[in-house]
Amino acid sequence: MRILTDKKPEMSVWPVYFLCARLSFGARASRWPDSLAAVSYAYNPDAMTISKLPYQFDFSLRQHNTFGIDASAHAYLPVASLETLQILRSDPDAARLPRLVLGGGSNLILTQDFPGLVLHMCNRGREVVGADDDAVYVRAAAGENWHETVLWTLEQGLAGLENLSLIPGNVGAAPIQNIGAYGIELQERFHALTAIDMESGEILTLDRSACAFDYRDSVFKHSLRDRAVVLDVTFALPKRWQPALRYADVAQELDARKLLQPNARDVSDAVIAIRTRKLPDPAVIGNAGSFFKNPIVTALQRNALLEQHPQLVNYLQPNGSYKLAAGWLIDQCGWKGKNLGAAGVYEKQALVLVNRGGASGQDVVRLAQAVQADVRSKFGVTLEPEPIFI
Numbered sequence: 001m002r003i004l005t006d007k008k009p010e011m012s013v014w015p016v017y018f019l020c021a022r023l024s025f026g027a028r029a030s031r032w033p034d035s036l037a038a039v040s041y042a043y044n045p046d047a048m049t050i051s052k053l054p055y056q057f058d059f060s061l062r063q064h065n066t067f068g069i070d071a072s073a074h075a076y077l078p079v080a081s082l083e084t085l086q087i088l089r090s091d092p093d094a095a096r097l098p099r100l101v102l103g104g105g106s107n108l109i110l111t112q113d114f115p116g117l118v119l120h121m122c123n124r125g126r127e128v129v130g131a132d133d134d135a136v137y138v139r140a141a142a143g144e145n146w147h148e149t150v151l152w153t154l155e156q157g158l159a160g161l162e163n164l165s166l167i168p169g170n171v172g173a174a175p176i177q178n179i180g181a182y183g184i185e186l187q188e189r190f191h192a193l194t195a196i197d198m199e200s201g202e203i204l205t206l207d208r209s210a211c212a213f214d215y216r217d218s219v220f221k222h223s224l225r226d227r228a229v230v231l232d233v234t235f236a237l238p239k240r241w242q243p244a245l246r247y248a249d250v251a252q253e254l255d256a257r258k259l260l261q262p263n264a265r266d267v268s269d270a271v272i273a274i275r276t277r278k279l280p281d282p283a284v285i286g287n288a289g290s291f292f293k294n295p296i297v298t299a300l301q302r303n304a305l306l307e308q309h310p311q312l313v314n315y316l317q318p319n320g321s322y323k324l325a326a327g328w329l330i331d332q333c334g335w336k337g338k339n340l341g342a343a344g345v346y347e348k349q350a351l352v353l354v355n356r357g358g359a360s361g362q363d364v365v366r367l368a369q370a371v372q373a374d375v376r377s378k379f380g381v382t383l384e385p386e387p388i389f390i
Contacts, residue, residue: 142172
């Protein structure tokens with residue numbers, strides 16, 4: 001990991017108990033570990049208030065996850081500044097609790113009440129911080145809404161993020177997941193971010209190489225997992241912009257609007273229209289967006305699948321591998337529009353699992369496992385979920 005800035009505030013080391021684990025399906029464990037489920041975490045609200053932080057207890061998370069799952073946290077703390085996190089590190093009672101860092105809750109499936117402290121990133125701020133011959137640099141706080149930030153850049157006359165319009169969630173989660181859509185990934189527009197290491201108290205500034213971006217992956221899911229809390233992100237928006245129209249859906253939408261030379265706002269409007277048609281509004285139908293990653297296979301695997309399934313939707317990758325359309329695989333297994341209990345597969349896009357009303361996290365797990373099993377049986381391909389399971 002490459003640390004560009006290494007500031008060390010004077011503060012005591014606070015042991016980390018992050019338990020924001022991804023649930024693995026298939027051959028690996030498919031439920032929350034018994035060792036955690038059986039543990040009862042005691043906390044003392046009176047002791048935790050000594051630090052003067054605005055803790056809330058037995059806090060409902062239903063309005064803080066886009067799947068609309070009714071679960072609660074033992075303790076909840078809104079985080080509007082770095083100072084809050086620095087004070088928090090000195091609170092010994094809080095240190096005994098597992099922690100979950102929460103942004104927009106759009107990549108989260110709650111399978112049980114969380115037996116610890118939820119840190120909800122609420123810091124705000126967006127600004128143009130510089131420019132050079134190639135790019136304009138924009139910084140946004142982790143707690144800013146992602147889509148609103150994209151629209152803000154367009155209002156400033158800045159292009160580059162338009163293909164990522166209407167992706168749910170907050171800015172701070174974007175580099176963790178290396179979000180992407182319609183031919184653009186965050187890493188292509190990323191310059192640097194600032195984070196705090198909750199183990200050491202160090203303030204870290206990480207550039208693109210330090211973040212080790214990959215397909216829906218980054219260093220924050222590996223060596224910095226359960227340690228770093230993202231504070232803000234700086235984007236490099238190109239001065240010599242060209243529209244990214246590699247995805248047929250976007251090109252067709254622009255053609256339908258008779259836009260032969262689209263600007264960034266036109267591309268954003270097209271993406272918004274496509275996503276609105278294909279994806280449910282979380283405010284109406286609970287969901288976590290695209291639920292499974294598009295699987296990557298070798299050319300040999302892809303060719304073998306094409307022999308059996310000539311209509312296989314696949315995309316050549318720069319390294320010679322092939323990305324398969326997970327939604328197409330699920331659709332071919334007959335899951336589109338089907339339900340299992342209170343969870344279902346969205347009728348307009350098989351890649352999206354939805355809350356049909358009152359679904360629990362376990363309902364979602366059962367549905368996801370059933371979909372995985374059918375895809376594996378029919379295609380020999382294992383789908384990996386995108387959301388984090390708690």
